[in-house]
Amino acid sequence: MLRQVGGALPAADDTYEPGAHPTLELAPSILRQAIENCEFSLAYQPQVSCRDGQLAGFEALARWRHPVDGVIVPDRFIPAIERAGLMPEFTARIAGQALSWFRVNILSPPRVLADSMAQNAPSLSINISARNLAQPDFPETMTGLCERHDVDPSRVVLELTETSALDDPVLSLELLTRLRVQGFQLSIDDFGAGYSSMQQLARLPFSEIKVDRAFVATALQSATSRSVVKSIVELGRSLGLRSTAEGVEDEATLQFLDFVGCDLVQGYFIAHPMSGEKLADWLNSAPEWPWRAWETRRS
Numbered sequence: 001m002l003r004q005v006g007g008a009l010p011a012a013d014d015t016y017e018p019g020a021h022p023t024l025e026l027a028p029s030i031l032r033q034a035i036e037n038c039e040f041s042l043a044y045q046p047q048v049s050c051r052d053g054q055l056a057g058f059e060a061l062a063r064w065r066h067p068v069d070g071v072i073v074p075d076r077f078i079p080a081i082e083r084a085g086l087m088p089e090f091t092a093r094i095a096g097q098a099l100s101w102f103r104v105n106i107l108s109p110p111r112v113l114a115d116s117m118a119q120n121a122p123s124l125s126i127n128i129s130a131r132n133l134a135q136p137d138f139p140e141t142m143t144g145l146c147e148r149h150d151v152d153p154s155r156v157v158l159e160l161t162e163t164s165a166l167d168d169p170v171l172s173l174e175l176l177t178r179l180r181v182q183g184f185q186l187s188i189d190d191f192g193a194g195y196s197s198m199q200q201l202a203r204l205p206f207s208e209i210k211v212d213r214a215f216v217a218t219a220l221q222s223a224t225s226r227s228v229v230k231s232i233v234e235l236g237r238s239l240g241l242r243s244t245a246e247g248v249e250d251e252a253t254l255q256f257l258d259f260v261g262c263d264l265v266q267g268y269f270i271a272h273p274m275s276g277e278k279l280a281d282w283l284n285s286a287p288e289w290p291w292r293a294w295e296t297r298r299s
């Protein structure tokens with residue numbers, strides 16, 4: 001049985017205020033300006049091993065606090081950036097910010113964290129868009145950013161949603177293979193929400209499969225969701241992919257995921273996404289990390 005002991009959970013510092021962003025027109029010029037003015041920041045959410053709570057990595061999630069209209073959610077600005085054709089610039093900016101944070105706070109951590117960080121070798125997950133796969137120089141851009149920030153690409157996981165990965169399977173295969181060759185890990189995000197066949201999935205060089213949050217969130221109430229989650233974990237295992245469940249909000253869901261053999265978990269039960277400073281402080285100041293104090297007891 002899984003038990004979480006010690007260490008208070010960090011407070012969410014990026015909860016969205018509903019109604020704070022009702023009517024703003026996300027015109028391309030506004031988006032371009034926002035990218036140039038560095039109005040986008042990142043929140044980082046820890047990912048831990050389902051079995052023993054060991055730190056496995058962090059997912060970088062973009063945040064936009066518009067100077068006038070307040071917080072705008074990614075589900076709104078990401079599609080707008082895609083439509084405006086600004087994904088190459090956006091992803092490069094976000095990836096640069098994330099890699100810089102990762103280098104300073106995780107790979108070269110101050111004080112006590114150094115040993116544990118080296119031992120765990122946590123990874124950095126960055127979300128990318130199908131539009132990036134239509135960018136012939138995308139693998140070189142990403143490699144260049146990794147070089148600049150002195151991060152080995154093997155520590156970087158690029159997350160692509162199931163639906164966008166299969167937009168154009170031929171294009172995807174070419175670009176994804178080049179990213180793999182450069183050393184990046186590749187993750188198929190929100191799996192279960194689309195309609196990929198096992199054959200399509202097996203052709204693409206992924207290293208991780210992320211169970212769509214909708215199934216994780218309803219796992220306790222719905223037998224259908226439970227069997228979907230279980231099948232996705234098993235599909236991943238049969239293809240040699242690590243499985244990650246996101247949106248884990250309570251202990252019972254965590255226990256179910258452990259029971260079906262899911263590898264990694266991410267969600268409010270473990271930690272909310274946090275600003276880089278907050279997360280670094282939290283990592284440094286926690287006398288005992290919650291995920292370290294996590295105890296797995298099997299009888």
Ligand code: C2E
Pocket residue numbers: 045060061062063073074075078094127128129159161189190213246247248249266267268269273
């Ligand atoms: P995603 O990549 O599937 O990210 C997981 C989403 O679930 C995040 O929403 C995260 O804040 C949220 N989440 C994590 N744990 C929990 C939980 O326990 N309960 C609930 N209810 N939610 C949880 P967020 O940050 O709003 O991002 C939404 C989507 O926007 C992301 O889904 C991703 O597809 C996209 N996105 C975010 N940042 C970027 C980015 O930098 N680039 C690209 N291309 N897409 C991004």
Ligand code: MG
Pocket residue numbers: 059127159189
């Ligand atoms: Mg993601």
Ligand code: MG
Pocket residue numbers: 189190210212213246
């Ligand atoms: Mg997801």
Ligand code: MG
Pocket residue numbers: 190
């Ligand atoms: Mg999503």
